[in-house]
Amino acid sequence: MSNLLIEIQEAVINGQQAKVDELTQAALDSGITPQAILNEGLIPAMSTVGEKFQKGEFFISEMMIGARAMYAGLNIIKPLLAGQNAATKGKAVIGTVQGDLHDIGKNLVCMMMEGGGYEIVDIGINVSPENFVQAIKEHSPDFVLMSALLTTTMEVMGKTIKVIADSGLRESVFIGVGGAPVTQKFADSIGADFFSPDAGDAVSKANVLLVAK
Numbered sequence: 001m002s003n004l005l006i007e008i009q010e011a012v013i014n015g016q017q018a019k020v021d022e023l024t025q026a027a028l029d030s031g032i033t034p035q036a037i038l039n040e041g042l043i044p045a046m047s048t049v050g051e052k053f054q055k056g057e058f059f060i061s062e063m064m065i066g067a068r069a070m071y072a073g074l075n076i077i078k079p080l081l082a083g084q085n086a087a088t089k090g091k092a093v094i095g096t097v098q099g100d101l102h103d104i105g106k107n108l109v110c111m112m113m114e115g116g117g118y119e120i121v122d123i124g125i126n127v128s129p130e131n132f133v134q135a136i137k138e139h140s141p142d143f144v145l146m147s148a149l150l151t152t153t154m155e156v157m158g159k160t161i162k163v164i165a166d167s168g169l170r171e172s173v174f175i176g177v178g179g180a181p182v183t184q185k186f187a188d189s190i191g192a193d194f195f196s197p198d199a200g201d202a203v204s205k206a207n208v209l210l211v212a213k
């Protein structure tokens with residue numbers, strides 16, 4: 001792996017926003033692709049930050065500073081990822097479910113999907129089942145993607161699928177779920193069409209489903 005990617009990881013973990021900015025630009029200038037910066041620099045660094053927080057090695061403040069540093073890099077590569085596919089393959093509505101305010105993973109899924117050629121309608125965090133239904137009516141997407149980071153809020157994904165079904169819209173969309181506590185088994189139990197453990201996988205699964213449509 002390039003030294004620049006390792007330095008990007010270290011700078012995110014240390015919360016050095018200006019340095020991440022500078023190193024991301026240097027990596028692009030040296031010919032490293034935006035995808036490599038995302039998948040081998042920014043995402044693994046954020047995972048390390050999350051693990052350190054979980055082990056009690058980082059306080060919330062350090063974790064938020066790490067996230068802010070990661071966004072410095074993301075903001076530079078985002079237009080490049082999104083610009084790679086001019087025509088959109090399909091449309092996805094995405095949100096973090098009701099009661100849940102975590103959005104870092106969701107935002108990464110947005111970026112990877114945009115980079116993969118999809119039009120994204122990001123309806124934000126703490127999205128109620130009714131607001132997912134409203135967004136389907138308004139945007140007619142091919143996909144509804146839900147993110148949940150809490151064991152308490154992942155249950156809301158099942159409720160959301162039920163409300164979508166009760167509204168008569170279930171057959172019009174593929175529903176994908178993800179987030180740290182979510183598993184394939186859980187996704188099957190709530191009737192989702194697919195589960196993705198990471199943002200890149202969400203793009204691959206969406207591609208497969210669109211071809212089969």
Ligand code: B1M
Nearest residue numbers: 050100101102103104105147150151176178179180198199
């Ligand atoms: Co929170 N938090 N948090 N938190 N937080 C966790 C999730 C936790 C595991 C930490 C811990 O205690 N060990 C724990 C949950 C425990 C549980 O339920 N089992 C927890 C808790 C308890 C809480 C609070 C309750 C804390 C409190 O107030 N007492 C509170 C809840 C607030 C709420 O939501 N109502 C809370 C608050 C926060 C902050 C605001 C401080 C902050 C969020 C900032 C933000 O998102 N803007 C935060 C953070 C950052 C975390 C950790 C440290 C990191 C999460 C993260 O961003 N990971 C997290 C611990 C951890 O995960 N190690 C933790 C990086 C991100 C890239 O990964 O989101 O998993 P992730 O996304 C991945 C994949 O999962 C996948 O792709 C992404 C990229 O590859 N993916 C999808 C995600 N969504 C997808 C959707 C798809 C497909 C793939 O659709 C198809």
